[in-house]
Amino acid sequence: MMHPELESDDYSDFAERRVLAAPVELAGERLDAALAKLLPEYSRSRLAGWIKEGKVSVDDAPASPKTRLWGGERLAVDIQPDPAEVAFAPEPVPLEVIHQDAAILVLNKPAGLVVHPGSGNWSGTVLNGLLHRFPELKGVPRAGIVHRLDKDTSGLMVVARTLAAQNHLVQQLQARTVKRHYLAIAQGLVPGDGRVDAPIGRHPRDRIRMAVTGTGKPAVTHYRVLERFTGHTLVECRLETGRTHQIRVHMAHIGFPLAADPVYGGRPRLFSPEINLALQDFARQALHAKKLSLVHPETGKTMTWKAPLPEDFELLLAALRAEHGLDADWDDDDWDDGDDDGVEVTYVRD
Incomplete structure (x- = not known):
């Protein structure tokens, strides 16, 4: 199926804009179903989410997943990065480091701070703050985190600064x-x-x-x-x-x-x-x-x-x-x- 791209622009608030002409063979299709065929690299649920968030337009007008296409429309899709792909990014998250040396860090985590990125909390976590303050932790799995505290539990947790320290701490936890x-x-x-x-x-x-x-x-x-x-x-x-x-x-x-x-x-x-x-x-x-x-x-x-x-x-x-x-x-x-x-x-x- 041919679906010519009309243009590709770079915008600061999203990773990429894809603009396509709706092929006539998709006449009668719902917008979400049509996009699933035009952009098969993205899941239908993800595309439908972008439509609901106003990231997709039809002839420069807002649309809904149920919008019917008749062929020839100009479809503009603001591609959003996958949260899981950008979760491990450095961010200036405030951290109370109460001990640090070449091998370990000890943090006093406040209540309300998530330790590790996950569903619903892809940024603003302890891990993001660690990568910002200690860039070398990008070479240690999970930025050196070996155990977690719940988001709303406060208190002490240890972080490894090297692979050797991480292995040692994991063995201690297991023992x-x-x-x-x-x-x-x-x-x-x-x-x-x-x-x-x-x-x-x-x-x-x-x-x-x-x-x-x-x-x-x-x-x-x-x-x-x-x-x-x-x-x-x-x-x-x-x-x-x-x-x-x-x-x-x-x-x-x-x-x-x-x-x-x-x-x-x-x-x-x-x-x-x-x-x-x-x-x-x-x-x-x-x-x-x-x-x-x-x-x-x-x-x-x-x-x-x-x-x-x-x-x-x-x-x-x-x-x-x-x-x-x-x-x-x-x-x-x-x-x-x-x-x-x-x-x-x-x-x-x-």
């Missing part, structure tokens, strides 16, 4: 020698310390969620009660494994979902107006990666970093304590009972 401790606020009164050993996989009906399932991968979470309030409990969670949403899924599985968790929070519970307002203001799962400990890939020395609670977490804790009539006498630095004897510890301060 479960990287220690990751989190602070979480759970709904309900957790009766005591415990351990959850339950496999995690994709939810059988909702594929964007994870769930405890017999066909999932092994997952182990240890939890310890630190402080109880009227209807919530502050707990420390320690990961043996690193499954997607692991703490959130495991705590929900045992009946104590994390406060303000929009995915695994379960049915709304009745709290005082003050606590309801505090939870609305918090607007994310109450989870913070507080402590990270690992063996340095080059020196062999065990190093530990601790990050303070972010302001929103502190405000939620203050509201819970006030409702329960508690003073804020819990020491943020002593939450892990000083288990760092003989280990180099770096405290991150605001």
Whole structure:
């Protein structure tokens, strides 16, 4: 089938403009079906999306996927880059780097920042920021990222700066020698310390969620009660494994979902107006990666970093304590009972 291109222009807001004359043999065809034949290198769904976004015109007029062609029309298509193809581009994303040397970086990630590009978040991620600030990371798979935090989980994560360091860290993660401790606020009164050993996989009906399932991968979470309030409990969670949403899924599985968790929070519970307002203001799962400990890939020395609670977490804790009539006498630095004897510890301060 002949479909002569009339012109090809370069525009700043899209990769390429393709302008074609609709062949007479496509008379009666819908615009989306016709473009699928004229531009077979692009999927029909992608072409239909461009039409809906106003990236396609027929005789210089807006069109819809259902627009019928009669032959001879001037079709202009503003070709949009595939998000997956441009995801690994450097961007000036602000990053709080709390430790850096020739082998590793340690970041204190804020809530709301996505770690790795993916569906719905193809730019503005930790990975994009790493490539901008540390260009050499383009030579390391995934820009050196070896583990992730959920978008709305704050706290510490390590990044490798070399292939050797990345391999070393991945081996540590597999051997479960990287220690990751989190602070979480759970709904309900957790009766005591415990351990959850339950496999995690994709939810059988909702594929964007994870769930405890017999066909999932092994997952182990240890939890310890630190402080109880009227209807919530502050707990420390320690990961043996690193499954997607692991703490959130495991705590929900045992009946104590994390406060303000929009995915695994379960049915709304009745709290005082003050606590309801505090939870609305918090607007994310109450989870913070507080402590990270690992063996340095080059020196062999065990190093530990601790990050303070972010302001929103502190405000939620203050509201819970006030409702329960508690003073804020819990020491943020002593939450892990000083288990760092003989280990180099770096405290991150605001």
